[in-house]
Amino acid sequence: MAEEDGQERTEEPTPRRLEQAREKGQIPRSRELSTALLTLGGSVALVSMGAGYVDTLLELMRAGFALEWRDIFEPTRPAQALGHALLTMLGLLAPFLLLMWVLALLAPIAIGGWNWSAESLAPKWERLDPLTGIGRLFSLHALAELGKALAKFLLVGSVAIWVLHDAEPELLGLAAEPLPLALAHAGTRIGELALWLAAPLLLIAGFDVPFTLWQHAKELRMTLQEVKDEMKDIEGRPEIKGKLRRMQMEFAQRRMMDQVPGADAVIVNPEHYAVALKYEAETMKAPKVLALGIDEIALRIRALAGASGVPVVESPLLARALYYNAKIDRDIPVALYLAVAQVLAYVFQLRADHELPGAPIRMPEVEVPAGVRTE
Template sequence: MNNNTHEEKTEHPTEHHIKKFQKKGQTKYSRELNALLILFFSFINLWWYKEKFFFQFNRILLNGLSFNSKIITDQQDILLGILLSVKEIIISFFPFLLCLLLIILFPPIFFSGIKFNFRSLKFNLNKINPFLGIKRIFSVQIIMEMFKNILKLLFIVSIICIYSWICFSKVLMLIVENPKYALLDGLNITSKCCLLVILGLIPIVILDVAWKEFNYYKKLKMTRQERKEEYKETEGNPNIKMRIRQQMRIIARRRMMLDVPHSDVVITNPIHYAIALKYDETCMKAPKVIAKGEGLIALNIKKIAISHHIAIISSPSLARSLYRYGEIGQYIPGPLYKAVAEVLAWVWKIRKWKKDGGSIPKKPNNIQVPSELNFTGKRKNNV
């Protein structure tokens, strides 16, 4: 057990292992990439609709700051004004919010195949265990994430401070400008600062994506013992599979024996093989094999046929060919149609004789089987 624990993960992951890994919520998708995409597309969206946003907010501010005597006397006008302002804000920001929602949801799903995992919603007392919580907080992974976020924050703050220092004179000039133009110039300064932050984040994101990719495939790798255990899990234990096959054979044999009383004729070897055939000209295009067997199974088929007054005919070559090339529940092979037709014709004559009387029909002799289907050996895998 200890050897398996310290065994190195050198094997490539299987498809089954990858799927199990993804079901646990493990993914190679970088949060930094998601944050960069949100910032980038938000910036593009705001830049594209900047004039619309500016005029909308300008109008909302003018309406909000203008004095109207009805505001004091009529409360309904106050409520209506607030609702109209909220409505205008929602309409103005709707494209931006829609774009933001799409960026948050779709990239993780498309890039890493993240699936919704409802198993995490199950109640688990370990999740509220304070000791396990403290252990997770001070884990190496959490400390590394915290260190990375601090460095990223310092880097972003540095970019903002440097840009603010360069544009300090422009920011001071906004005080003396017309409010309308001051707002536009302020938006331009802020937009350029956002663009620099986004460009500065690109190297960080590239490094994070490479690290996530490396770490993800490192975790996915398997030991040889894990591969063996997974093979047993997916393919099944050989002994258990053999028992299952044996049980399936027994069940199939019982079901086959239940179909023998519904057959029209049983063709025998006469000792080794027995094949039960059924033909209904109204719904079958050819006779079907409904039961077959050798040895004790053949004897049981004959016993059931005798007890249910099913016609039995001995034709060694035809019985061997049907046993070898016929499948249970399937139509007989085409080259055997003529030989089986002779047998069925005799069966129908027997039925007519039992009903009307007269001379007993003679059994067909020397039933010819095509040379390509002539079988003399024994089949190893029988039902």
């Protein structure tokens, strides 16, 4: 019955629904992707810059322990030493922190794009409803989160145990190494451990990203009735109606202009009217109107006809009669058969004799019946 009533959410979200969701801050986000990229980026930074970090920290330690006892009682000397140490640490950590900040921004943008929504900052009081909270505990989303948490625990834990077990002799041997070498060695091993831990996180993110996109699309699906209501709402707006009308007119004009180069003749009033006609004796029972217009559109038809080599015939009475009585993509009115036949016969004869002029053709005014004549 739900499907018959149109209440089943089977329809893909419309562009307006997607736009409204973004305005509310409802966009796909994968925390697993963020965690994986941050872990991977941090571990790569530790491996590549770990030795430099250790050397700088050793220098700071030596400088701190090298203070003479007299310097401690100087009012400015301890503050200078502390300030120097803080600036050195800031310069040391700045590239790492900048990398983490960039990755923290890129990871969410990667699947949901950049979005700012003040509405998402507003408190949602419905989340305080205990019944709703209990329902969320047993939802598909909660089960998926539980599955991801268990997968992370098992995969990351297994990889950590394996890496630590493999590196056990090396780690125990650090105690026998000189302090600078042991610190550098330990920093490298920590970075390598982080790299190994990033691998299962990337695997989990590879499953989580498609699931997040599918779940987001599923949440935004609409019922058939919602789609119909939205279309009625959009079509009922005056600005939308006006835009649709303008688009339809522009499309019709483009289509009409595209047909002008295929016309057999363009009949014009020298300044204001233009009508493009086509006639094929084998397939048409009467000449057909391909394009018509006045003023600016008439000038465009004339210009396009001239550029395409279509004959332009000046016949003011016939041009006005065709404009007011004929329709685009329709046969000309029966009352104008004879007048149009005279013009086309004249044009076809000039073409057969290869005497078509480049300028508009001036011919004696043809007889236009009084019933369709427009002065």
